[in-house]
Ligand SMILES: C[S@@+](CC[C@H](N)C(=O)[O-])C[C@H]1O[C@@H](n2cnc3c(N)ncnc32)[C@H](O)[C@@H]1O
């Protein structure tokens with residue numbers, strides 16, 4: 373056969389926006405989301421199972437970086453902004469070419485990943501958001517791999533965002549913070565999402581989210597732990613569990 377082998381396409385669950393970043397270090401920032409399909413984890417409370425569970429893989433579109441880029445440019449009207457890569461775990465695919473394409477047009481990129489797979493292109497991000505998973509997720513963090521992610525980001529600003537559902541998660545977050553004192557830390561109260569296909573239309577448990585947020589604030593401040601920034605998922609407060617916002 374011979375010839376030039378085709379670049380493996382990206383598996384994309386959805387591209388949407390512009391919206392605002394609803395979480396963590398870049399909260400409130402206008403952004404377009406590119407959500408990758410596929411994940412090496414399966415957190416018990418994942419709010420994006422449509423991009424994780426292989427039952428949904430038929431809804432994931434194989435796209436070249438150029439095709440993804442064309443949609444981002446259309447959605448943003450060609451005005452440079454921050455592109456948010458999420459998933460699933462975007463780090464199990466090669467987003468390097470897409471990032472290079474976007475950066476050449478003046479856009480910048482942040483990425484959400486759990487820190488289980490490291491890539492050289494992390495250093496091209498304007499912020500790398502690492503979200504190691506606490507006990508309530510049912511997953512176990514491989515800290516050597518996580519450290520590799522931090523190392524591969526090189527000069528790129530890197531932060532840690534930990535979802536907290538309960539006391540166990542809170543104590544786990546404190547230990548994680550002690551391991552990585554130089555990473556700015558964001559604590560995010562967990563949101564109990566029903567699994568798809570109900571996830572979208574289900575009314576959110578606003579009282580539950582708010583009381584967990586208040587509990588997390590009280591607990592953190594009560595311990596005189598003043599280094600984390602404590603934020604809810606702003607997009608959930610505005611739009612509930614709707615997809616594409
Ligand atoms: C859906 S994940 C995708 C990116 C990557 N797999 C990760 O977990 O970081 C995006 C962010 O949502 C957070 N998240 C997922 N489910 C959540 C839930 N039920 N409540 C609060 N945050 C959640 C994750 O911890 C992560 O920070």
Ligand SMILES: Nc1nc2[nH]cc(C(=O)O)c2c(=O)[nH]1
Nearest residue numbers: 392393394395458484607617
């Ligand atoms: N507006 C908005 N902000 C977000 N921040 C992280 C999200 C994610 O699912 O990764 C997300 C999302 O889905 N929507």
Ligand code: SF4
Nearest residue numbers: 411413414415418460
């Ligand atoms: S790592 Fe992220 S996308 Fe994967 S299952 Fe957990 S929360 Fe969902």
Ligand SMILES: [Mg+2]
Nearest residue numbers: 419420458605
């Ligand atoms: Mg989300």
